Amino acid sequence: MRSPSAVPWIALAAVQFASLAASQISDAPSVENFVRRFSGAVVVVGNYAYLDGGEVIQMEGGAIATARTVNSTLSLDLTKSWALKDAVFKSTPKDVSPSKGNAGAWANREGTAFYVWGGKSPYAINVTTPALYKFTVDGNGGGTWAIERPQNPNLFAGLLPTEAMALTTVNNTMYGMGGVASRWTTPSLGVDQVVPGMVKFNMDAREWTNITGTESPISTLVAGRAQYLPSFGPQGLIMVLGGHAPRADVPPTIGNSRLNDFVTLTFFDPVTLKTYTQTATGDLPIFPRAGFCTAGFQNKQGGHEIFVFGGENSLTKVRYQDAYVLSLPGFVWTKLPTPPFGGRAYFPCAAVGKRQVLTVGGLEFTTPGKDEAPMGLLVYDMTAMTWKDSYDATLGDYERPDAISAFYKNGSLDRVPWSSKEVQSLFVTGTGGGAGSGNGTSNPLPTENPTPDSASASAIAGGVVGTILALAVLSAVSWFILRRRRQKNKGIEFLPPEQPAIAEMAVPGNLYPNSQAKSGPTSVVVEADTFAYVEADGESRYAELPVVRMDRRSHETELDGGSAVKGEK
Numbered sequence: 001m002r003s004p005s006a007v008p009w010i011a012l013a014a015v016q017f018a019s020l021a022a023s024q025i026s027d028a029p030s031v032e033n034f035v036r037r038f039s040g041a042v043v044v045v046g047n048y049a050y051l052d053g054g055e056v057i058q059m060e061g062g063a064i065a066t067a068r069t070v071n072s073t074l075s076l077d078l079t080k081s082w083a084l085k086d087a088v089f090k091s092t093p094k095d096v097s098p099s100k101g102n103a104g105a106w107a108n109r110e111g112t113a114f115y116v117w118g119g120k121s122p123y124a125i126n127v128t129t130p131a132l133y134k135f136t137v138d139g140n141g142g143g144t145w146a147i148e149r150p151q152n153p154n155l156f157a158g159l160l161p162t163e164a165m166a167l168t169t170v171n172n173t174m175y176g177m178g179g180v181a182s183r184w185t186t187p188s189l190g191v192d193q194v195v196p197g198m199v200k201f202n203m204d205a206r207e208w209t210n211i212t213g214t215e216s217p218i219s220t221l222v223a224g225r226a227q228y229l230p231s232f233g234p235q236g237l238i239m240v241l242g243g244h245a246p247r248a249d250v251p252p253t254i255g256n257s258r259l260n261d262f263v264t265l266t267f268f269d270p271v272t273l274k275t276y277t278q279t280a281t282g283d284l285p286i287f288p289r290a291g292f293c294t295a296g297f298q299n300k301q302g303g304h305e306i307f308v309f310g311g312e313n314s315l316t317k318v319r320y321q322d323a324y325v326l327s328l329p330g331f332v333w334t335k336l337p338t339p340p341f342g343g344r345a346y347f348p349c350a351a352v353g354k355r356q357v358l359t360v361g362g363l364e365f366t367t368p369g370k371d372e373a374p375m376g377l378l379v380y381d382m383t384a385m386t387w388k389d390s391y392d393a394t395l396g397d398y399e400r401p402d403a404i405s406a407f408y409k410n411g412s413l414d415r416v417p418w419s420s421k422e423v424q425s426l427f428v429t430g431t432g433g434g435a436g437s438g439n440g441t442s443n444p445l446p447t448e449n450p451t452p453d454s455a456s457a458s459a460i461a462g463g464v465v466g467t468i469l470a471l472a473v474l475s476a477v478s479w480f481i482l483r484r485r486r487q488k489n490k491g492i493e494f495l496p497p498e499q500p501a502i503a504e505m506a507v508p509g510n511l512y513p514n515s516q517a518k519s520g521p522t523s524v525v526v527e528a529d530t531f532a533y534v535e536a537d538g539e540s541r542y543a544e545l546p547v548v549r550m551d552r553r554s555h556e557t558e559l560d561g562g563s564a565v566k567g568e569k
């Protein structure tokens with residue numbers, strides 16, 4: 001049930017008035033008082049999932065209050081099963097480490113600590129001098145915060161901490177890609193700045209490396225995600241997904257960004273940094289998509305599945321209520337059952353137990369009121385393919401579900417349109433070989449020539465996106481109206497021809513705070529399109545799906561054609 005509150009909570013203010021009910025204000029409000037949580041991080045260390053940073057909205061004095069920064073590190077015990085509504089948070093003060101939103105957070109290999117770097121201070125209040133913070137766990141859900149001093153302080157001093165960086169870890173090294181810096185992330189930074197390239201942090205040596213220019217596997221990346229795939233390639237591979245790639249030479253906007261799709265996937269070798277691409281097939285996620293979350297699972301066949309949930313359309317700010325799995329080595333997307341309670345973005349998820357995903361907060365802002373997910377938590381069972389209202393500590397190992405195994409069992413792995421023999425050999429020979437066949441045999445290399453890279457757009461979708469996708473896409477966004485379709489066969493370097501007027505949007509989670517007027521308009525009309533691959537008239541192409549106009553004052557979304565609907569689907 002949604003709260004009938006009339007509080008204009010969309011205009012979040014970081015500075016609070018003293019509340020009459022001050023005693024009950026909490027970083028982990030009760031299930032009754034909880035309203036929303038967003039922009040935090042989740043890291044699993046040992047037997048606990050730690051929630052760090054972000055903001056929380058709760059009932060205060062009987063009304064929905066504005067957002068407060070979360071001043072504690074919270075933990076959930078993964079050795080016990082619990083209903084989400086009964087989740088018990090253990091709280092440790094963030095005495096040394098300031099609370100940030102959209103920060104980078106990762107665990108060490110030993111399972112003794114996690115680190116937090118970067119992130120934004122809402123409304124640029126108390127932006128701190130950049131530091132790496134380390135939380136050393138005590139084994140009981142608590143721990144101690146300290147600043148982790150770099151081995152190479154001169155290089156560290158020149159690094160710009162960012163928000164919305166994509167990161168993963170390989171052994172004891174963190175690889176952090178892209179992100180954006182602003183006066184919310186860095187003291188007295190004049191202009192918003194997209195941070196190009198990749199940083200590495202070796203946790204054993206406490207050593208930072210900045211990899212830029214042609215050395216770096218990515219140029220720029222905002223609000224994408226990265227996943228380490230240990231079972232492929234000579235030393236594993238790092239997959240980079242989604243987000244957008246602004247030009248680095250001007251203050252970043254969506255308008256000057258390349259919008260990354262989920263068809264041509266990019267990955268690189270963590271040691272040589274050699275970068276590859278490969279087209280994916282199946283139920284391709286709609287893009288643009290930024291601020292989604294991912295979690296990775298290795299299966300018993302030597303393959304790997306990546307869970308992808310939500311995110312927002314960077315143009316319309318509409319948050320996606322959908323989830324997918326990318327199965328490797330088949331490079332095939334499978335759409336999952338629709339997640340409950342609305343679209344989510346700028347929120348974390350993490351693999352918990354042996355085969356579940358825990359997600360925290362991120363409900364869309366166009367739907368006012370309480371997040372109906374208990375305390376903002378959702379759990380997804382990767383094997384049963386179901387969304388659940390509890391975490392189950394007893395569930396066994398991850399097994400690739402039948403809906404995904406079907407692809408491998410009927411020999412589809414032999415028909416993957418590999419971009420090159422080299423890419424094919426990274427995925428279907430060596431230790432990862434046979435990952436897909438379902439009976440453990442390895443798959444010989446087919447003799448025909450691999451599909452050349454340059455054929456991407458038509459090859460991509462030639463045998464790839466069928467009418468099933470088109471139908472799925474259209475039904476998922478059935479509240480949209482298809483305004484027009486136009487050929488947009490521009491391959492992966494796709495830029496939308498029309499630049500929507502989004503710069504002035506004053507919405508929480510806006511990654512470019514300098515480009516928004518602080519006392520800006522409360523009502524902004526956004527007109528923008530969402531893109532997907534569809535197959536029609538025997539050819540595949542980008543199609544513009546919807547035109548959406550959003551009125552931020554009334555929370556109403558107006559469809560092209562004049563019919564106004566509530567901003568909830």
Ligand SMILES: *[C@@H]1O[C@H](CO)[C@@H](O)[C@H](O)[C@H]1NC(C)=O
Nearest residue numbers: 016025026027068069070071
């Ligand atoms: C966290 O501390 C800040 C600064 O004192 C305060 O404004 C905010 O309300 C606190 N958050 C909560 C949830 O109490």
Ligand SMILES: *[C@@H]1O[C@H](CO)[C@@H](O)[C@H](O)[C@H]1NC(C)=O
Nearest residue numbers: 014015016069098125126127
């Ligand atoms: C900002 O820092 C000051 C001084 O440390 C502190 O008193 C205040 O509570 C902080 N404000 C917020 C919103 O964190």
Ligand SMILES: *[C@@H]1O[C@H](CO)[C@@H](O)[C@H](O)[C@H]1NC(C)=O
Nearest residue numbers: 158159160195196199210212
């Ligand atoms: C790495 O170096 C490049 C080039 O000097 C710079 O633009 C970028 O900001 C640096 N990375 C970080 C995270 O500061």
Ligand SMILES: *[C@@H]1O[C@H](CO)[C@@H](O)[C@H](O)[C@H]1NC(C)=O
Nearest residue numbers: 170171172234235236270271
């Ligand atoms: C990770 O560590 C293992 C064991 O120490 C080592 O064999 C492997 O080469 C390392 N991988 C990378 C990418 O450094």
Ligand SMILES: *[C@@H]1O[C@H](CO)[C@@H](O)[C@H](O)[C@H]1NC(C)=O
Nearest residue numbers: 403404406407408410411412
């Ligand atoms: C194999 O199975 C996948 C997944 O069920 C399906 O999409 C594909 O069409 C099948 N291919 C053949 C040749 O049967």
Ligand SMILES: *[C@@H]1O[C@H](CO)[C@@H](O)[C@H](O)[C@H]1NC(C)=O
Nearest residue numbers: 409410411437438439440441
């Ligand atoms: C394994 O699968 C391959 C290809 O589907 C098939 O040719 C082979 O006979 C199977 N082997 C066993 C032991 O089932």
